[in-house]
Amino acid sequence: MSATQQDVRFVQGNEACVRGALYAGLRFFAGYPITPSTEIAEHLAENLPKVGGTFVQMEDEIASMCAVCGASLAGSKSMTATSGPGFSLKQEAIGYAAMAEIPCVVVDVQRAGPSTGLATKVAQADVNQARWGTHGEHSIVTLTASTVQDMFAVTVEAFNIAEAYRTPVILLFDEVMGHMRERLVIPPAGELPVTERLRTAVKPGVNYHPYLPREDGRLPMSDYGDIHRYHVTGLYHDIWGFPTEQPEQVNKLVHHLVDKIEGRVHELARWKEFYLEDAENVLISYGSAARSARHLVETRRQKGHRVGLLELQTIWPFPKDLVREKTANAKNVFVVEMNMGQVMAQVKQAVDNPDHVYLVNRVDGTLVTPTDIGNVMRVIEGKGV
């Protein structure tokens, strides 16, 4: 391909995620097959070795997530991909990654649960699991996307955030997004920023403290196998990475794990907005549901209705101030999602008038439609169905 020629493809969302991961420098993937995420593993099995990276199919999702933690500590940008049942199994090691501050990316292409649920049908009900699936106080970053192109872009972002803040980042996609095909333009290398891992400048022979923050708060890493030898544990630990039960140290670490993410809500917020300036009715949505919301907004705007859409690409940390600001002049807020109101609960806490926040949902394994949204809006507007 010549330098001027654009790399344009017509691909599934899952493949866009793979392309984004490779663009961001992914070098290690461990996974276990599960619909509707399997294409991610399949594409990486083919493409990772082409760039000298490693693909491994482990014995289960627990092992996959563990292998990702290990490979990341050994210096590779690392990722795994799964769906609900596997996401449940990964929670143990996601907690480990949060505690030990291991950069990594976890893709959950959501399907309907609980349990095996509907293996091939769409849902968005893992929102709270992404935030609270693993035990103990911690924070985490979760991103979504509503186009194949955006799946590429947020995947790159996920790696950048994981590396910059030494945290697991969840990519919360869904069955519709994973499987739909759309045009994908892969930008030339260098066009999108790619964050490289911050490695320590501590010289050989000088003590390296893996958990001693620099002045700017960042924790430079050292790859396993490089000169510095240090300890990593899932126990509360000191600056050496060695276990401690000292209340002050434990308290400090809890606050650090939470604050490094919750204190950066603005920095981490990614969103898209459509016709919000004068909107009386504001829709809030994300993932494939946001496509239906967008469609409804476009058709209603043509009829002169003052309706707009706020698409949240960052769900966690929840961008409370952004939501309050963008809905400040709205008469009604409609949260469109495929669960029983997981993001709606967050929106209600964020806005000044929670009584005017309504849920438009579908929990039957099918995509929520513009008609579904229109029906709820008509009821609220007093126009009947």
Next chain:
Amino acid sequence: MAFRDLIRERFFPHIWCPGCGHGTVLNSLLHVVDKMGLDPTSMCMVSGIGCSARISGYVNFHTMHTMHGRALPCATGIKLAKPQLNMIVPMGDGDAMAIGGNHFIHACRRNIDMTAIVLNNRIYGMTGGQYSPLSGRGVLATTAPYRSIDDDFDAVALAQGAGATFVARTTAFHVKELSKILTKAIQHKGFSVVEVMVQCPTYFGRKNKMGGAVQLLEYYRDNTAPLGSKKLEENQNLIPRGIFVERERPEYCEEYQNVIALAEGKE
């Protein structure tokens, strides 16, 4: 290499009870690494959760103290990302054979180059003396107050059946043999399993009225015999010690290099 550079003096004293067998394995391992002249920056130790798993804090290698039962998959990720590392994976009997049992058989099957050490005290030490899959029928434990009705795994047979290419068993009493076996296991290219029968005087010994560390070590002396020995031939009730398997099979990281070569050729 100075021996002191192999340990983290800062983190001592260790957490183990007086007379615990885990320390014997640590001691033997450090001497082996020292004697083999292995560069500590080439050494990586990954452990799970348990008294035995704490060993990773004390060695001055690259160390990862992971989750209960998850040492092997974490180590697999490290090894695949950095195949030049010498991996040592110590595990408790519960760690390796109960919660980590699935990971264990699959690591054997892959034949990924690492040395797994099963520190078998036949009890869950860290949680205070519950029975493990290696306790065996008739053992007393806090969760088997009327004696265990569970048969045990034979860790050696399990490793062998799952495809490990080096499989050995010894005890904390036989320290010279332990060092010899660990040396061979580390030298072996492929997945090595070394079961070390160690004493937990605090829970196993006390619960089962088998005495303290000395009595437990005497038990290992009197109830085991080397493979191929007359003693073993004459008494089938003895537990065999020695190297059960030592064979060649393609190693996983090397095989993956072939995958990379094939993939690059396709471009």
